[in-house]
Amino acid sequence: MNSDFNINADPRKINLLTEKFPNVDSRSLNTLVLFVQTAHEVYNGVSSRLSEYGVSIGNLKILMPLYLYDRSLTPSELAEYSGVTRSTVTSVIDKLERDGIIRRSTLTDRRMTAISLTDEGKQLMTERIPLFIQLFSDLMNEFTQEDHDLFATLLQKLSSGVERIKQE
Template sequence: MLTIKDLPKYEALLSLAQRYPELDITSVETCLTFLRTATDVYGILDVHFDQYGLSMGKFTLLMLLVHAEKEWLTPSECAERAGVTRGTVTGLLDGLEREGWIRRYPCPEDRRRLYVSLTAEACQRLDKILPRHFELIAQLLAELTPAEKKLLQSLLQKLRRGALALPQAAELET
């Protein structure tokens, strides 16, 4: 993924704004700062999860299973809750099963359906990983006060609502 390491200077954006009157300098600066920050955070989390042989996608599925209201989920429930396709979930579940994190087994009432659950080994491994994970999250946000964290959540929710209102957002759901 290509990223911008150094954000453009205000003067460069001002020059572009003279050529393209639609350019709102503050919006562009805000968007670029957001994207740069998101890239940095993803990079940090990728390194963190890699220590455990996990990816963000695999970790997401594990957390869905940890927080499921029952001891199992179906693959289609995993896909829906994670907001990804069934094909994506199948690949992630294949890897998690190979690595001993989950097991898949047929539904007793309908053998065409599969259930997915955490293994006992996965629960033990998560008991070691999660404290470190939560410490990392706290460190990532350590520069913010509790009030700033709440404000950031609110602002990001507004940004997300704006993004989902765009016509291109329909493509995100496929």
Template sequence: MNLLRSADELFAIKSAFLNQHNISNGRFTVLLLLSAAVDEGEAEPPARGPAELAEMAGVTRATMTGLIDTLEKDGYVRREPDPRDRRAMLVHVTPKGEAFTNEVLPGYFRRVGTIMAPLDATEREELLRLIMKLREGIAAAGAVDLPPPSTV
């Protein structure tokens, strides 16, 4: 119950912050995924396919299409044909999307830092290790066949 309560509270804090910037959690996640290479020292943000973005974000392809549609309408991303596969599209963050992300990230990271501040480096590593173990358990639980409910 403590884990579920903590997750709900984390989501509420994140949602409240993102609402102040008029962006949904899903749309923000897409912008973060598209902006990731800049943090890794690349010259420009990577272009990614919608299917790759959906897998990285843990959402369906249909959900990702809706997120990209809205971000494109707002001018934060653009789609263009994949030069290696004419049937596929790539999604790029636009300068407007980069500027928005750069404006929002400092406040976002301050909140994350405040949340994580009570943990020292060893505890943060241990927390990550335990979360990864939980994710393994969650994946395994999704594959378990449950008996049908009784019809008594």
């Protein structure tokens, strides 16, 4: 994010916005901007570290259920487990198949595609999964148990707010 337009860095910038939009709560706006900036930094930081291992967040969303369930999954199951669209899953599967990490096969009725890890994919996950988990865990190692509980509660409230504005 361009540091010239870092709203959170200067409360006066938030005040300028709330002067123009008097119905906006400056504390809510400031907190949301801080959250969005932090989420962006977390995503970029994790993405950067994962790329050092030749894996992207999108790849990991597909590889993780295959590794954890240790069986073939359909593209629809992978989309459901990973929380992404079926078309996104298809493009990630195409890339991972080209890279030799997963393979496609057909299920018994031959109408459904089954996706599974190749030996190379299993090795990648077996060797790298502890590193991935440690990376994610390290992001939160400053938190106490109370911090974790409070943060989870606040994120659930934020999620409820997102659902509410989707309905409006």
